Amino acid sequence: MEATIEIRGLRKRYGPTVAVDGLSFTVEPGRVTGFVGPNGSGKSTTMRMVLGLDRPDAGAALVDGRPYRELRTPLCRVGAMLDAGAVHPGRRARDHLLWLAHSNGLPRRRVGEVLELVGLAGAARRAAGGFSLGMRQRLGIAAALLGDPPVLMFDEPVNGLDPEGVTWIRGLLRSLAAEGRAVLVSSHLMGELEDSADHLVVIGRGRLIADTGVRDLLAAASGGRVELRTGRRREAMTALAHAGATVAATGPETVTVTGLPSERIIALLTEAGVAFSGISEHRASLEEAYMELTRDAAEYRAVSREVR
């Protein structure tokens, strides 16, 4: 087992609330795995169990095939950012990273290196209490990278970042995965992961909803639909229905066609002499795909309390 996070039948209950309910998935190296679900669906709880902070009621969360609590210099195995606010406001950024480095016997120079890496070198001597949310996120990411670990976990890293920061973090996540690291990134908004995640683990109510590649998910959600724009709607629908397609009018000049690839549609319409002004394969957004997946889980939002 190398550089992976393995979740096997994980279960956790807080009083009457089941936060995680029989969850299993694996985070592979070399790609960014998005960990998605509505607020309170159990993402943070799962991550805390991976880090040995909370004890699972059943199942196991393993890093490199071992429980986290057995790791000796854990910062060199797993880097994690759970809560960007978890910094003493009176402590300078540099000192926050310095005690972390000391705790695992990491060389002092790593502090400067990671501060440079996240763009906080100029603020190293400032107390963390004066940091904006975006700066704290960067400090949290710096802490996660301190031991240069092969496994990384970020809980909602995009939260509170400005557009520039969002772009930066997407690039960072992709480059970390490209180096061969296993990267797990949680978000309650699928859209945030659209450009960075390769793989998705979707959960709702603590249960696994989907464990799939981003491309597969989009293809499934798109369902082979083709959008057609034409001034001669009626003729077009007749010709295509005749060829066996399912056709639906979606507007005065637009038609949605299912069951035929776009090349065949073009050929049919040309043959029938029906002019059209546009044809496009419908590409579902990740957000749509996600909404579809979590339709059941979404009901949960109205009644759920935020689980820590």
Add this chain to the structure above:
Amino acid sequence: MTTVTPYRSTVSGARDGFGALLLAEWTKLRSVPRWGLALLAAIVLTIGPALLSAANSSGGGGGGGGKPPPGPADIQDLGYFVNRPLADNGTVIARIAAQDKARSGLMARASLERGSPYAAVLLVGDRVRFQSGYGDTDVAGAQGHRWVKLARSGTSLTGFSSADGRTWQKIGSVKVPGQTIAGPVVAVPENVKVERQFGGESISSTPTQGTASFDHVAMTPQPPTPWRNTDRTTDPAGSGGPGAPGGAGPPEGPGGVPTPPNTAVWNGGTLTVTGTGDIGPYGFADDRTRMVLTGVLLGLAAVVAVAALFVTAEYRRGMIRTTLTAAPRRVRVLLAKATVLAAVTFAVGLVASFGAFLLADLMISSRPGPQLPPVTDGPVLRALVGTAALLAVAAVFALAFATIVRRSAAAITVVLMSLLLPYIVATGLPLSVARWLERLTPAAGFAIQDTVRRYDTAISPWAGFAVLCAYAAVTLAVAAHLLRRRDA
């Protein structure tokens, strides 16, 4: 998915170990400026009251304006002493014909100087006792004996008793260097009244007169000088006494009736001595060292606050998760925190206690009046170093309790209350209840500051300190257990 080469950390030299955790926790402690200021405040708060009390203690402690008795404050020395020089290999013998509430017998001592070493064989009630020094140490001898003897051999003084004056039974011996004077002595404890109420206590003492008569008084070899009467009533507070020069006159009994003067009268071979004053430990002396260290009660508050915040600040902001992620072996984290905190607060305590004592000493020594004992005295050193240790153990206690409750306010309140409760309520409680509070609560640790055994000493210095240590150890064990078991 194509095969990926898993990433390997490029950071080398990583190690885990207790030393790494100590360094991490030390970095945490020193990097929050506010905590550093609070510990500095602990020093200032400890020293401040010492200077204030030193500044106010001008003029010495007594209405009589007399010079305070030299030597330690917690002794009384002596009663009515009839003496003449005792030669080497000489002996002094006497039979106690009668005595009232007094303790009477023979005493031999180096000089009449207060606090000088002595040996005495005294009839106490119905039993002869060999007494020496000013502690609680004396040796019980035979019951019913009325004859007493002191023999000098070089610097060694040995006490005997006998039923008939012929067969002597040795009770004890002690070394008293230098010249020796010896003879009959009468000692009577003072009549002390202690009244307690909220806000303080008042102690009043009145000298008591006692009488004893001796016969068969003999010293061999007979010295050339005659018997000399020394009537110096014990007067540790320095105020006027019946025998003190410049004293306020004869002691007054209850109701203002003057008591008759102290006398020593020879009538044939019988000596009758009426005297006041006692010899031995004095349970009502001021513990000046401890008074100088009173400010530590304030310094303690700052130290306890920092100790509690050292862990609750992490819980409050979720930083405890970062800590436990970096060091998953949780008990070691707690022990590292406790070690760093103990070391730092011990150092702070040393600066505070020695600072308070030495600065107060500097102020007091420039004026006449009761002085502080020298800093090199064993009990003083124990009190000063013990105060630092007290702060360190209290800090560990607060840290452990804060780990259990995970709330700053609750932790600070409970720990401070447990340490200060006896001081807050004790003066309103009966002495016996107050004493038990001072023995059983963590406040027992303050006993390490005692340099004087007093009537209200509840527990010996080391035993009291051990009580506080036990509280800290048990709380730390519970904290470690909970930290291991609970979700972070």
